[in-house]
Amino acid sequence: MTDTIRIDFPVTMRSVSLADDLFKVIANNVASDAKTAFNIRIVLSELFSNAFLYGDKQSGNAMIEFKGCFTKDKFVASIINDGGGFADNTIEWNTFPSLLEESGRGIKIIKKLCDKLEFRKHGNNKFEAYIEISMGTREQHVSKAGGCNGYSETV
Amino acid sequence: MDIQKRYEGDIAVLALEGRLDLTSASTLKEASKEALARDSKKVILNMDKVDFINSSGLGALVSILKEVRNSHGSMRLTNLAPYVKEIFDITQLTNIFEICQDEKQAISSF
Numbered sequence A: 001m002t003d004t005i006r007i008d009f010p011v012t013m014r015s016v017s018l019a020d021d022l023f024k025v026i027a028n029n030v031a032s033d034a035k036t037a038f039n040i041r042i043v044l045s046e047l048f049s050n051a052f053l054y055g056d057k058q059s060g061n062a063m064i065e066f067k068g069c070f071t072k073d074k075f076v077a078s079i080i081n082d083g084g085g086f087a088d089n090t091i092e093w094n095t096f097p098s099l100l101e102e103s104g105r106g107i108k109i110i111k112k113l114c115d116k117l118e119f120r121k122h123g124n125n126k127f128e129a130y131i132e133i134s135m136g137t138r139e140q141h142v143s144k145a146g147g148c149n150g151y152s153e154t155v
Numbered sequence B: 001m002d003i004q005k006r007y008e009g010d011i012a013v014l015a016l017e018g019r020l021d022l023t024s025a026s027t028l029k030e031a032s033k034e035a036l037a038r039d040s041k042k043v044i045l046n047m048d049k050v051d052f053i054n055s056s057g058l059g060a061l062v063s064i065l066k067e068v069r070n071s072h073g074s075m076r077l078t079n080l081a082p083y084v085k086e087i088f089d090i091t092q093l094t095n096i097f098e099i100c101q102d103e104k105q106a107i108s109s110f
Helices: A013-030 A034-054 A106-113 B025-037 B055-070 B082-090 B103-109
Strands: A005-010 A063-070 A074-082 A116-122 A126-134 B002-008 B011-020 B042-053 B074-078 B098-100
Touching: A005 A013, A013 A034, A013 A063, A034 A063, A034 A074, A034 A106, A034 A126, A034 B042, A034 B055, A034 B082, A106 A126, A106 B055, A106 B082, B002 B025, B011 B025, B011 B055, B025 B042, B025 B055, B042 B055, B042 B082, B042 B103, B055 B074, B074 B103, B098 B103
Parallel strands: B011 B042, B042 B074, B074 B098
Antiparallel strands: A005 A063, A063 A074, A074 A126, A116 A126, B002 B011
8 A cells, every 4th residue: 555645725826836836746756757747747737727716715714635646557646625516417528629719628638638537526515536547667666556545435 | 937028020929938827827818918919910939948738728828819810910839848739639729729840930931
């Protein structure tokens, strides 16, 4: 088992910037190549931006939670927020918005770059976006295969 | 995001540096508006030093493209890093953006 990193961010624009700094470091350290690092960073960035844009900004005490863990062969992460969810069931995954639309691409980029994407609702007001990205063999980072300590199927 | 602007005749060249995302999208849109306000109908965005872009950054570029077109101008993107270019491919935005290898090629393409 490997340990899970968990960080809570306040719902501010500053957090979007800080979170991306963190995601860049994580991606560069866990990925075995530059392309995978870029993909991890963009997926996490999209999820966090979504949580910021559609989450609770009114209450003043809402947080965006990041959880991440990497095993021998995959990177697992969640972004959990209060308030609005990330997507609804009407998304047509295989088509992008009209080319001149200014929004609507983020969730589809995530879907393209992840091996697994799930949306989970917890209680009345918490939403989780859960992703998995295959990493290939990274013997230099993790000595044992296995799951993530502190990460369960239902968070 | 840091943006260096320069003008070559009627061409505005904006050299971008840093990440193009939710936190920098409005800065870029503002800078391009200033260029258009100077009556520059031809706009080049040099993305050589853009190391990261996400959908918010793509949205900003689409917004700028529409403004340029509304002003009867044209726009080129240059020097895209391979992984940045791949995001354009994934989202099919290569169909609306004219992407050039470098500024020299972009200038001669107008």
